[in-house]
Every structure is written in structure tokens, then in C-alpha cells.
Amino acid sequence: MTRLLSLAALACAALALAAPPPRTVGAPGKPAQDQCTLCHRELEEARLRQPALLAAEDVHHRQGITCAGCHGGDPAATEPEVAMDPSKGFVGKIPPQKVPEVCAACHSDTSFMLRYDPNIPTDQLAQYRTSKHGLGLAKGDQRVATCASCHGAHGILPASDARSPVYPSRIVETCARCHADRSLMAQYGIPGNEIEDYQQSVHYQALTVKNDLSAPTCNDCHGAHGATPPGVSSVSNVCGTCHLTQREAFDLSPHKDAFATMEQPACEACHSNHKVVPPQDQWIGVEEGQVCGTCHSAGDPGAEAAEKIRHALLETVQRSEAVRQRVERAEQRGMLMDEALVKLEEAHQALVLARNDVHTVDPARVQARTEEAQMVLAKAEADAAAAEEELAFRHRGLKVSLLVILLAVVALGLKIRELEKQS
Amino acid sequence: MSSHQRISRKSFLNWFLGTSLGATILATLYPIFRYVLPPEVAEAPTNRVLAGKLSELPPNTGKVFRFGAKPGILVRTPSGEVRAFSGICTHLNCTVQYRPDFQHIWCACHNGHYDLQGKNIQGPPPRPLEAYRVDIVGDEIYVTRGA
Numbered sequence: 001m002t003r004l005l006s007l008a009a010l011a012c013a014a015l016a017l018a019a020p021p022p023r024t025v026g027a028p029g030k031p032a033q034d035q036c037t038l039c040h041r042e043l044e045e046a047r048l049r050q051p052a053l054l055a056a057e058d059v060h061h062r063q064g065i066t067c068a069g070c071h072g073g074d075p076a077a078t079e080p081e082v083a084m085d086p087s088k089g090f091v092g093k094i095p096p097q098k099v100p101e102v103c104a105a106c107h108s109d110t111s112f113m114l115r116y117d118p119n120i121p122t123d124q125l126a127q128y129r130t131s132k133h134g135l136g137l138a139k140g141d142q143r144v145a146t147c148a149s150c151h152g153a154h155g156i157l158p159a160s161d162a163r164s165p166v167y168p169s170r171i172v173e174t175c176a177r178c179h180a181d182r183s184l185m186a187q188y189g190i191p192g193n194e195i196e197d198y199q200q201s202v203h204y205q206a207l208t209v210k211n212d213l214s215a216p217t218c219n220d221c222h223g224a225h226g227a228t229p230p231g232v233s234s235v236s237n238v239c240g241t242c243h244l245t246q247r248e249a250f251d252l253s254p255h256k257d258a259f260a261t262m263e264q265p266a267c268e269a270c271h272s273n274h275k276v277v278p279p280q281d282q283w284i285g286v287e288e289g290q291v292c293g294t295c296h297s298a299g300d301p302g303a304e305a306a307e308k309i310r311h312a313l314l315e316t317v318q319r320s321e322a323v324r325q326r327v328e329r330a331e332q333r334g335m336l337m338d339e340a341l342v343k344l345e346e347a348h349q350a351l352v353l354a355r356n357d358v359h360t361v362d363p364a365r366v367q368a369r370t371e372e373a374q375m376v377l378a379k380a381e382a383d384a385a386a387a388e389e390e391l392a393f394r395h396r397g398l399k400v401s402l403l404v405i406l407l408a409v410v411a412l413g414l415k416i417r418e419l420e421k422q423s
Numbered sequence: 424m425s426s427h428q429r430i431s432r433k434s435f436l437n438w439f440l441g442t443s444l445g446a447t448i449l450a451t452l453y454p455i456f457r458y459v460l461p462p463e464v465a466e467a468p469t470n471r472v473l474a475g476k477l478s479e480l481p482p483n484t485g486k487v488f489r490f491g492a493k494p495g496i497l498v499r500t501p502s503g504e505v506r507a508f509s510g511i512c513t514h515l516n517c518t519v520q521y522r523p524d525f526q527h528i529w530c531a532c533h534n535g536h537y538d539l540q541g542k543n544i545q546g547p548p549p550r551p552l553e554a555y556r557v558d559i560v561g562d563e564i565y566v567t568r569g570a
Contacts, residue, residue: 212549242547244534341492349517352532401450408443415440418433 026064028115031056034066034075035083054155063116070094070102097137099146100128127226134226143184145227150174166224169207171217172198197275216242235273236266243267249359258295269294281317284310284358308363312370313354319374320347323381330387340383347373347380474507474566477559485521485528488566494518495555495566500539501526505559507566508541508552519552528552 026032032055040052055061066075072089074082084090094102104125106112113120128134128147136144150166157164165174172195178184182192198204198218206215221230221238230238240247250256250266259266270291271279286293286303296302324344331337354369474488474497483501487494487510494510498521508528510518517532527544528537536545541552556567 206549210549214543214547214549244546245532338489338492342489342494345492345494345516345518349532352515352517356532397450397453401447404443404446404450408440408447411436411440411443414436418436 025066025069028063030064032061032064032066032075034068035078036067036071036073036075037061039078039080039083040067051154057155057157059156059158065106069106096142096146096148097140099148100125100134100137103147124225127223131223131225131227132229143178145178149178166219168213168215168217169211171219172204175218194274197272201274201276202278203276235268239267239271245356246359249356253359253361255361279355281310281313281355284313302361305361305363309358309361309366312363312367313351313358316347316351316354316370316373316377319377320344320351323347323377323384326384326388327380330384330391333391335387335391337383337387340380340387343376343380343383347376350376470568472566473563475564477505477562477564480505480564483523483526487518487520490555490566490568495568496521496528496552497557497564497566498528498539505557505564506539506541507555507557507564508537509555511552512548513543513550513552514546514548 037052037055040048043049043052051067055067060069061067067073068075068089071094072091073084074088074090077083077085082088084092091098107120108122108125110122113122124147129138133144133146137146152165159166161167162169164170176195179190180192180195185192203216206212207217219227222228236247236250246267256266259269265273270283283289283291284306286296286298286306290306292302292306296306323340327337327340327344331341350369350373354366354373357365357369360366472488472490472495474495475486480486480497480499482499482503485496485498487496489495490509496508496510496519498506498508500506508519512519512530512532512535514530514533514535517530519528519530519535519537521527522529525536527539528541529535530537530546530548534546535543535548537548537552538544541554543549543551553568558565558567
């Protein structure tokens, strides 16, 4: 008997996650034809009318999935009592704790999803259950985000649609609906300033100003369906997925083991987590406002290394700026400065590599790069000096030419006067 | 005024006029002469450059060439096709290079990867590399920008 009951329970569980009944789903690519939207769009009550109006744009409805696909009932029935008959599976408004399972009925069914998109992932529910949201929901917390919180309940658009709340440039405002609410976040021990901080970051700037959709937004570091904060040990892995060279340099440094021992997050210690602003060479050091001072103090080997690294970088940057100004000035004055501009680019590249090597915290490696940059800068400076000398020569030549022409005019005048006297 | 003084003044005027006219002609001819002589620095063509020789670019290799003041990259794919792109990484303007081991274009600064179409495929580069037109004339590879 117990075995029979277990089998029945398993069957029920399987049914709960099965794709919707065939009559609720039309042919892929063809908009759904159902009575639900025809009646609901005529209703006076906005909360009942709005879903029907949104259906025309909804990715599911456009692919032939009727309202009954989620809400149950009979989508072909014209009488409300029949259409919304609980005996036909009608459930009405889906409670938040049921939303993930309702969506997963299709979205976890690989063979069903294959009809629409062969590459669409089907592990969202499994991921969601490991997320902070999913774990909260499992404990009965109905304020946590479910599928509908981010994707919307009706009028759901594909994530690739720029109007979708999960389109890369809109994700932050979607997460902000809850995560910028400090009083709500305080109940979970979260400061609630994460969105504000992120909006000051270089990542947000790249995403919104440069329109670089590959720039990381909330889900790129925290995960989308499996959203959770990266732990101390995984921060450098998360950042390192894009910033690989810095991560490799960091892994070579004595900081790697030291941070692990102190259980400190790696990148975050100097760059912050959400408010990742463009790094400055002036940050390196132990003075007030400099990042090394968090662990090091004046006089210790770490502080001395930081001082050497900062000095090497700043000296190179200053010289690079000075040479660039000379080269650009010569170019503005009409000189061909292509060679010098190429050398400036080489110096820029050496400086970028030197800044990567800052993560090794090895002054010798950084200095080797900055010396390389300085050598190229010296050549560019020589080109600029030669151009300036050439310009000075041309100016002298122009002055002499003008003087000579003036003298010729005077001589010509005197000669004409003399010839007039003779005649 | 004595005739001696007049002759002296006349000859001075003639000398003055001759010398100043001669110097004016020199001042005119010198810039023309400098203009005709080839400059020490090769002047960049605006949109077309001889980027390399086919015989010096075996399959699965690349070569950085100059397009005026900016680098370009010439790539010969493993299948032997020649392609050219801007050599400037779209992330932070470093010069990219061809990596025969990856069989695609790579930027050493922040490990940016571009495929053989110049498309950014891994790492921080936000955009593809600008593609240039390649014309092969005999053994010479010409690259045209903005074509």
C-alpha cells in the first residue's frame, strides 16, 4: 500500500512539472487563439483587462500558448463558468510560491522547449532553487523574487528584446525594484546601497553610456536564476572571467595566499564590489585615501614596494603626457608626426601592461614595463624635438625670405626712381 | 653731384637690386626644391597601403602593419585566406596580434580574443575590429580602409 502511495505521489509530482495539456498550446510561431483574451479585454476591472491587452505582445501568446497554459481552464469555452471551471484545472491567480513550478512545467521540459528554441536552457528551476531567492521561497518567504518578479507575469518579452526588464541594460532597474529598497533589504541584512554604488561604476558607464552590452550587470556576477552573492573565495574567479590577465598576475602575487589566509575577498579589497570606479595610479600607497594602507603601514616592505610601483607609473604617465602634448602640438602646426604617434601608442601599451603587472605587486616587473615605455617615449620625444627644430628652421626661413623680398622691393623702387631721373 | 658719385650710386643700386632679386629667387626655389625631395618620413597614404607580401605570410600567421599612425593587422587564416583588420583593440587601444596557437587574433593587454572575422569572442573587448578590404596584386597585399 505504501509503495502504491509513493508511486501515486511520484506520478502527481511528474504531472505537476509536465508540459501544459495540448489543447492549451497551439502551433509554434502562430499566435494563440483563445476565448480568454477576447472576453477579458472587454472587462471593466483593470487588473482583469490588462493581462488580455498585454497578450498580443507576450512571447508565449505569440507562440500559440494560451492563458490556460499557466492558469488552466478551457481556453475555447465561451461561458465563464466552463472556461474557469476548477474541474478543468483552472487555478486563477497563481500564488508566488507556485510561480517557479508553473513556469518550469514548460521551461524545464527539454523536449517541449525544443519546439521553440533548440538552444534555450532548461535548468532555470534547478538554478533558482539554489539561489537566495529560491531558498527564501522554500522557507515560505513570499517577498522574494520569483520568475514573474523579473520577467513580468503578462506581456513577457524575450530577454533579447530591448524593452524586456531582463535586457542587459535594464536588469539593474529590475533588480533595483527590491534591492534599492533599503527598508526591505534591511530585513535581510543587506545594506541596500548596491544599486546606487553600481550606478557609479565603470561597468554601468560602459553598459549605459558606451552601450556595451557585454559589460557586466547584476546577473553577470551574481548569476541570473541562481542569484547569490559570490563568496570570498570566488570573487577573484568572478572578476577573472573578464579580467583574466589581472587575475593571472594576482595569482602570482604574495597577496593571493595572504588574502586567502585572512579570508578577505581578493579584487574587492582594492576595487570595491559594486562601486568599481576606474582605478587610479594614485591609489597605490599607504597614505590616506590609498588602498594599500588598509593592510600595510609606512616603512614595511609592502609600503616600500607600493611606493616604487606608484613612482614608476606616475613618472611614466607624466612623461607620456608631456611628450604627447609636444607631438600633438607639432602635428597641429602641420608636421607629419605619424612615427611619433605610433611610438606613443607603443608607450601606452607598455603602460597598460605595467598596470596589469601592478597586481603582481612586484616593483621589478612594473619597472621593467615602465622602462620599456620610457625608452619608446624618448624616441617619440626625439621625433618631436626634430619636428620643432624643423618648424623653427622654417620660421627663420620665412622671416629671411620676407626680409629679402622687402629689400628687393626697396631696391626696385630706388632703381625705378633713378631711371625716371635719367629720362 | 659728381659723375663719380652717380656711377658709384648706380652700381650700388644695381648690386642691391641684383642681390636682393637673386635672394628672392633662392627663397622661392628652396621650398620648391625641398618639396620635390622625398621626405625622411614616409607620408601615409590616406586609405590604401601596401601591407605586406603574400610570400612572406604563410597560412596561420599574422603581421602588424602601419596604416598611417595606426596599426593594422594582416591575417592569413589556416586555410590560406588573407584578411585585414584594424590592429587597435576595441577595449583600451592596445595593438592586437595573431596567435597561431589559438588560430585567431588576441590582445595581450587584457586577454581579448577576436575570431578570424575580427569579431570579439572572449574577454573585455566590446566591439569587433574594423575590417579592411584586401587586394592581392601578384605577390603584394594591398589593404584599403573604408572600402
